Every structure is written in C-alpha cells, then in structure tokens.
Amino acid sequence: MSDVVERFMRYVQVDSQSDPDNEAQTPSTPTQHKMAEVMGEELRSVGCIDVKVDEHAYVTGTLPASKGAEDAPALMLCAHLDTAKDAPASGVKPHIVHYEGGPLVAGIVNGQPVQTTPDQVPDLAKFQGQDIVCSDGSTLLSADDKAGVAEICALLARLVANPELAHPTIKVAFVPDEEIGHGAELLDLDALGAKWGYTVDGEALGEFNYECFSASEATVTFKGVVVHPGSAKNIMVNAITLASEFQQMVPAAERPEHTEGREGYYHPTDISGTPDEVKLCYILRDFDAADFDEREATLRRIAAFQNARYGEGTVTVEVRQQYRNMAEKFGPADQLLIDYAVEANREVGIEPVLVPARGGTDGAQLTLRGLPCPNIATGGYNAHSVREFVPVRSLELTVDLLERLVAKFAAVRADGTVATPTAGATDGE
Incomplete structure (x- = not known):
C-alpha cells in the first residue's frame, strides 16, 4: 500500500463531521478538534x-524550502478537515475494491447493494x-476532503525524504467547517505568510477550478394574521x-435540478413555521456578478409584490453573502497559478x-481575502454520498502532480517573475 493510500485509509477513520446547526461556534463539532490534533x-x-x-x-505548519529556493515566495497548500452532513460520516470503514467493470459495489446495507453504475458515473469505465x-x-x-489532506501530507513526506526535489517554502493549512461555509474564515493570512496558494479539494482527476459560483443565503420571513378558521x-x-x-413566483426553470455548466440557480433549502x-x-x-445581483433583486421584487397585496411588512428578505467568484480577484500576476497547474497535470499524463x-x-474565500488560491482535483467521485469513492491510482497521481507543481514555484523570484524555465515544461505549454 503506497504512502498516500495508507494515510488516506487512516485519516477517514477519524470522525470529523461538521454541523450546520452549530455554525456560530468554530469548530462546529468537538470531533474536529480530534482530527486537528491528529493532523498536527x-x-x-x-x-x-x-x-x-x-x-x-x-x-498550520511550514516545510522549509529546498536548497537554492529559499528566496522564492512561500506557497500555501490547503485542505479541509471536516466532512459533510449530507450522509452518515461516523465510523467510516474504508476498503479497497478491485473493479472489474459493471456496477461498483461499495457494500451491502440492509440486504441491498450500495453501488455506482457506469450510467451514473461514466468515468467508471476508465x-x-x-x-x-x-x-x-x-x-x-470522506474523500471530501481527506483525500486532499492525505495527498498534501504524502507530498511533504516525499519532499523531506528526497532533498533533491525542488520546492519553495510550503505553508500548510488544514481548516475546519468548510462544509458549512466557514472554512478558512479565521485563518491568519499575515501569520501564514504565503504569496499564493492552492486548495486540494476538487473531484475528478484533471479538473481544475479558478472560478466558482458567487453565493449568498436568503432568509424570507412571512408574517401571517391568525384568527379562528371558523370566522377567518x-x-x-x-x-x-x-x-x-x-x-x-421564483423562476421554476432556474432550480438546481434544471441547471448545469455556467447556469445559476435559486435553491430553497429549508422551511419552518406555522x-x-x-x-x-x-x-x-x-x-x-450582474446575474448574481439580479437573483437577490428578484426575491426582493416578489416580496414587494406580496407586500403590496397583503400589507407592508408581511414579507421581508434578508440576504447574507457567503462567498464570491474567485475569478473576480485574479490579476495578470496570478496567471502562473493557472499555467503551472495545467503544465503539472500534463507532465503526469493527465489532460x-x-x-x-x-x-x-x-x-x-482566501482569494477574496487577498491570497489567490485556485483548486486542484483530488480524484474523488460522488462527494457527500455513501457511494463516494476514489481510485487508488488517482490518489497517487495527485501526489505526483503536486510534486511537479511545487517544483515550478521554486524558480519564482520574490517579485513574481521566473528565474529559470520551469522544470519539465513542454514546448507550447
């Protein structure tokens, strides 16, 4: 069993589910303290x-730069410690299935196979x-995101065991409560001291994200007038x-179940009351950005319509911003984050x-706070589901990719220019 797989199998057995009902406290669950101590x-x-x-x-922690790269800007690698609330996440029992085609069966629960079919995930054929x-x-x-945690730790172990592998100072950050929107909110960026970073928190191998949704949460409150129904x-x-x-009155075609790609949506998540x-x-x-603002405006217009009909103050809308599209904050000097990730993928045979x-x-969140930070894939599938899986080879290839990626930053000067051509880059990349 390779180092990254051994680490991953250990890490997923440490409970660390976050709790959206306790988001006022960080971390939202005591189990995340245990995971944090393990990772320390x-x-x-x-x-x-x-x-x-x-x-x-x-x-947080620091891996000092390799010889000759001491003056290169520090690079952060970040993953989150918590797991999602969407399915049970306590007492994880990982095992390895040798896949020979057809449905991938994770296990048998209540006499029924828990499986993923090639129709559900076409990549299974690969x-x-x-x-x-x-x-x-x-x-x-719990591959989301303990695969990322394991891949980062396996990279660090490899760099220490092989001092000839070039890399800048690497700042590591493992954060709680990403699944409930807190994530890196309390991370001290000044103390961290990185110029750029990557999260390792994506899905299928090769996918790379440098833009994401802008997001907000809207709470709509309706005030009724209650009398005995017999005289109502x-x-x-x-x-x-x-x-x-x-x-x-919310646009029906713009719900998550009807959207894909770059299409946005309105998603009702919770309702309570009398x-x-x-x-x-x-x-x-x-x-x-303009379409995002229009979504908030649409909810306010619907509320205004109902208030005109039923009386002012009947409906109120409160909106809380969660995060913004990171692409809004990427400048020309940050292009190397994208170029280097593309090159590193290709160098390990991934398109x-x-x-x-x-x-x-x-x-x-980090990008909007001033630390440009796109997202690297971990190789996982079916996140937030009991059908979640990650191929062993994808875990291993991600460590290879990260090794190539950090080597490129060893040649970057403090002003962001490149001192020498990046090792391993092919013509035209």
Whole structure:
C-alpha cells in the first residue's frame, strides 16, 4: 500500500463531521478538534516546523524550502478537515475494491447493494482493472476532503525524504467547517505568510477550478394574521400560503435540478413555521456578478409584490453573502497559478479540464481575502454520498502532480517573475 493510500485509509477513520446547526461556534463539532490534533502530529512527523493547532481546530505548519529556493515566495497548500452532513460520516470503514467493470459495489446495507453504475458515473469505465477505495456503503468515504489532506501530507513526506526535489517554502493549512461555509474564515493570512496558494479539494482527476459560483443565503420571513378558521373570511392571512405563493413566483426553470455548466440557480433549502409565521431559506448561486445581483433583486421584487397585496411588512428578505467568484480577484500576476497547474497535470499524463466550480471552496474565500488560491482535483467521485469513492491510482497521481507543481514555484523570484524555465515544461505549454 503506497504512502498516500495508507494515510488516506487512516485519516477517514477519524470522525470529523461538521454541523450546520452549530455554525456560530468554530469548530462546529468537538470531533474536529480530534482530527486537528491528529493532523498536527502528522505534520510534525513529516518534518514540518512551526506546527500550530489552535483553539478553533486550524492546523498550520511550514516545510522549509529546498536548497537554492529559499528566496522564492512561500506557497500555501490547503485542505479541509471536516466532512459533510449530507450522509452518515461516523465510523467510516474504508476498503479497497478491485473493479472489474459493471456496477461498483461499495457494500451491502440492509440486504441491498450500495453501488455506482457506469450510467451514473461514466468515468467508471476508465478504472476497469484498477483498485478503488470505498466505504462499506453505510457512511461517506470522506474523500471530501481527506483525500486532499492525505495527498498534501504524502507530498511533504516525499519532499523531506528526497532533498533533491525542488520546492519553495510550503505553508500548510488544514481548516475546519468548510462544509458549512466557514472554512478558512479565521485563518491568519499575515501569520501564514504565503504569496499564493492552492486548495486540494476538487473531484475528478484533471479538473481544475479558478472560478466558482458567487453565493449568498436568503432568509424570507412571512408574517401571517391568525384568527379562528371558523370566522377567518377576509381576515386570515396564512403565512404557509404566503410562502407557497412566493416559491411559485421564483423562476421554476432556474432550480438546481434544471441547471448545469455556467447556469445559476435559486435553491430553497429549508422551511419552518406555522400559519402565524414562516421562514423560507434559499441559497442563490451564479458565476456572473450582474446575474448574481439580479437573483437577490428578484426575491426582493416578489416580496414587494406580496407586500403590496397583503400589507407592508408581511414579507421581508434578508440576504447574507457567503462567498464570491474567485475569478473576480485574479490579476495578470496570478496567471502562473493557472499555467503551472495545467503544465503539472500534463507532465503526469493527465489532460487538464478547466471547470467552473458549481460550489465553493476555501480558495474562494482566501482569494477574496487577498491570497489567490485556485483548486486542484483530488480524484474523488460522488462527494457527500455513501457511494463516494476514489481510485487508488488517482490518489497517487495527485501526489505526483503536486510534486511537479511545487517544483515550478521554486524558480519564482520574490517579485513574481521566473528565474529559470520551469522544470519539465513542454514546448507550447
């Protein structure tokens, strides 16, 4: 078993699910402290210095530059410690399936196979004859994002074991609560001291993200007028009815189940209440800044229509921004982040695909805070599902890719110019 696979199999067995119902506290769950302590020890064991595990379960450390690269700007590698709430994530039992085609069966639960078919994931055909890591089908595998954590640690161990491998100072950051939108929010960028960074938190091998949705959360509150239903005519205003009416006026074709690619959406995520008061929550997503602003405006126009009909103050809309499209903040000097990632993919035999991420990463938040930070794939599939899996070879290739990637930054001067041609780059890349 290769180093990265061994690490991954260990890390996924440490519970670290985040809790969206406790988002006021960071980390949102005590189990993330345990994962943070484990990763602090892992960073120390692979040779990092200045390792810190803080009270919010942020883990940071430094791998000093290779000989001759001491003056190159520091590069951050980031992954998140938490796992999603969308499926059970406690007591993960990873195992390796040798895939020979047809459905990939993770396990048998309640007498039924938990499986992924080639129709669901066409890439499965590429993995015939390969080993694939799955859970037992009763939980997430937690490849999102413990695959990224394992790949970064395996890279660090390789660099320390092979001093001839070039790399700049590498700043490592493992962060909590990415799955509930907190992520790198409390990461001290001044103390970290990196000029650029990458998150390792993508999906299919070769996918590379330097743009993502802009995102906000809208809470729509409906105030009803409640009287005895026997004498309600021309008096009662039922808040449940108002919420239903509101949702029917939100563009039906612009729901997640009807969109793809660069198309944005309105997604109702939660509803609670009584005839007296209802709260209806949405997440709003779009790549284009003007279209994103229009989504918020649309909800406010619907509210204004209902207020004109039922009385001012009947419907209110509160919007909280979550993150912005990281591409809005990439400048010409940051182009090398994209070029180097494309080159590194090709050098290990992967054809890169530049994909706008239909979701957020820690990189979006970090980029908006001034640390340009696109996203590298981990090789995983079916994130947030008990059918989640990651091919062994994809874990290993990602470490190879990261090795090539950090070598390129060893030749970068402090002003962002390149001192020498990047090692291994082919003509025209």
